[in-house]
Amino acid sequence: MNATPGTAPHDPHDPLHDVVIVGAGPAGLAAALMLGRTHRDVVVLDSGVYRNDPADAMHNVLGFDGAKPSEFRAAAHQTLAAYDSVELRRATAHEVAPLDAARPADGFVVRTDTGDVAARRLLLATGVRDELPDTPGLDALFGTVAAHCPYCHGHEFSGTPVAILGAGPHAPHVAGLIERTASRVVVLADGADVDPELAAALAARGVAVRPEKVLRLEPVTLPGGHPGARAVLDGTAPEELGGVMVAPTLHQSAPFAAQLGLELRASGCVAVDATARTSLPGVLAAGDLAHTADFPMPVSSVIAAMAAGQLAAASIGADLLAH
Template sequence: MNDLRTAPHDDAMHDAVVLGAGPAGLAAALALGRTHRDVVVLDSGRYRNDPTDAMHNVLGFDGVAPAEFRAAAHRTLAAYDTVELRRTTALDVAPLDPAAPADGFVVRTEDGDVTARRLLLATGVRDELPGTPGLAELFGTVAAHCPYCHGHEYSGTPVAILGAGPHSPRVAGLMERIASRVVVLADGAEVDPEVRAALDARGVAIRPEKVERLEPLALPGGHPGARAVLAGGAAEELGGVMVAPTLHQAAPFAAQLGLELRKSGCVAVDPTGRTSMPGVLAAGDLAHTADFPMPLASVTAAMAAGQMAAGAVDGDLLGLAH
């Protein structure tokens, strides 16, 4: 695998260009490399899991820092001569011929243009957090959005769910076997009666006060935690805070290409990763199929989606039917 900090002038028509070098993009590159496809992976150096100190629920990499996972993936890809990793940021993308997009695409980067017969988007999503003071500093460690990825680390401690939205009863159910106690911080908002009834049925307390701020806190035994300071001066001492970010596309390429989006804001794909534009595939957190109401935001799911989309790329280039 060629690893270039700056790309030279590139006149080649590559088999595929992968935008994004997180788990989905790297898995796609491996699958394409193993079929000797000429693939360029564009790595901006920005990743959704940058805030976290460790990945979890990833077999073989549980508790490993994301950077270590990427380094291991890079070592794996180095065995494949047709895979090239370019450390550069993609700026925009377009079909070579808007009337026939499957004929190929051009990606403009900070270091020059890259053209390819197929385009695979794996740029992920950006988490927009609630504006609670102190939350951003805790996100990825004491605060997290996924009970499957981070819930176990809060074992035996009080856990809060920030916001009493429709997600809160499900998250409470997931956390009740893990946490010593679950509390919902309504943050001054009115609680829907059905949500309140579902939380009451689980015996989950609801704090109605506005959350003034979250502060780092060392719990007994040195466990990292947070103090939620509520309006009126009350506080909750917590080992973890579950939050539901609003998702946005991390890159503008879906909009530039006019791809169909789902209500979640993610790219609409079929089970193989094909999008609404011929020749464009998408994998990872930025996309999901109609069978799921939201993307399966995990490293393992992203890797599986990347591998599946790479198979679809290869099938397209072979001229095989969908």
Template structure:
């Protein structure tokens, strides 16, 4: 059964979706925020690198956002998952989209804003997943300072691993690159060792919690203890809506958007780490940048609806 119609339906209750709902609600457009209750930063205890919110638990951040949204009469928040999103008619005319919830209930949105994020796929090293979000991380801007003054390991043998090692070198007392699946080329080894970074070849067989942070075991040689470890994760869309709607994707699998979060399908917007402009090498994995993208996409929704509701010449 189809129920209420909204100016915008926002799918996803992380920082991008929350900020988008606030932006839309503040100009008294009707917006429905649908939150499935799962988030990319679920494994971590605190968010970082967000001015005034550095060290805030993610659940607290969301709770405060919900309290703020509750003060706006045109904002509705529902804790429900979405099954499908499909065009209802001629989007250019504002016919919009039918959003079917997991419960079978349907809602209509003149515009849809996707903020469902991505999911991290970790290397298969035993024990790594158990420590992800605390001792093991992927972003030094989010977690690097917490490892200050200790031995930090970087797992991997690609260019990104070398870049991570160089980035965290000023933070740590010692940095080790654990090549795991194959040695680095000689110029890279020379560059890293010249920067005071240790390179250890050989397969990593496991990672386990230790008093210092983690104990790393190897196929050959002694274990090493580290205060923290950085890994490169593979990213995947956390929801199927980009495929359902046939949205243009970038080589990384991210949704291609313009600077205001518009996707290749008129009436559909995307914000957060699931989408980015083609000029960037990748999406910024940050609560702050996700919220900023949500604000831009929310404003674009309002502006585009304004053009539909009040066409020409004054709006040209």
């Protein structure tokens, strides 16, 4: 544990819900549906801020491939409205603590901008925040022309040149995933030295490496009307691109893991076991803020988050029956 969580007194006149879910992305919403179907008393706290806000469309979700993320959430909200025991509350949580630090499994209270919510079990589904490289112009392109996952966005770059920003160890893997859709692949080293073995691995795939510093990325329209980007390079001709793949640094989007003293993995994500349980009894975590030991990294996809939320809900149901 990183810290000892404090105690938050609970007014006995306030309701003690079965479950409070902090976060209303795919993981939190899927967990709420699972719990609602067994008539558990559930409150879902929705801040209105989501990791995929920059994305113009979501992919790899059957029935919603190419849909706006807001359309998916609207459909999920309509589904949950059929379950009377599930409350979707627009509120921003800012603090979480056990009702009794000596007996955390007795319940938790979540402080929000609309009041406190107490529950016997807590599910964290607040996700992570993407910290992008500081390349000028990248922020404005992220979620459309710039993306971090070839599975989620690579198809949309079909038939155009695609750049990988940064010559890190991820570059050959990303190049291998994107080469079937891109007309060509180039790595923008952004002025950094390139490891010789990495350069050889890229050359074996026919991937060129541009060593120059990337001064900025500019939005452009490619022939045929395809949206794209121009990578302006220091002292040489720019690259005209249909897509830019980036590798963001992940951070917890909320402070609750630190407040509760939860164990983290090297990825910075909350350590969970195969049943979504964290290092603190009574607290579960699902979605891309959580990381099991069986995977080298947290899985960032809508479907994986939904599956994790459903698994966490089943674990919560078992816990509540046992206690």
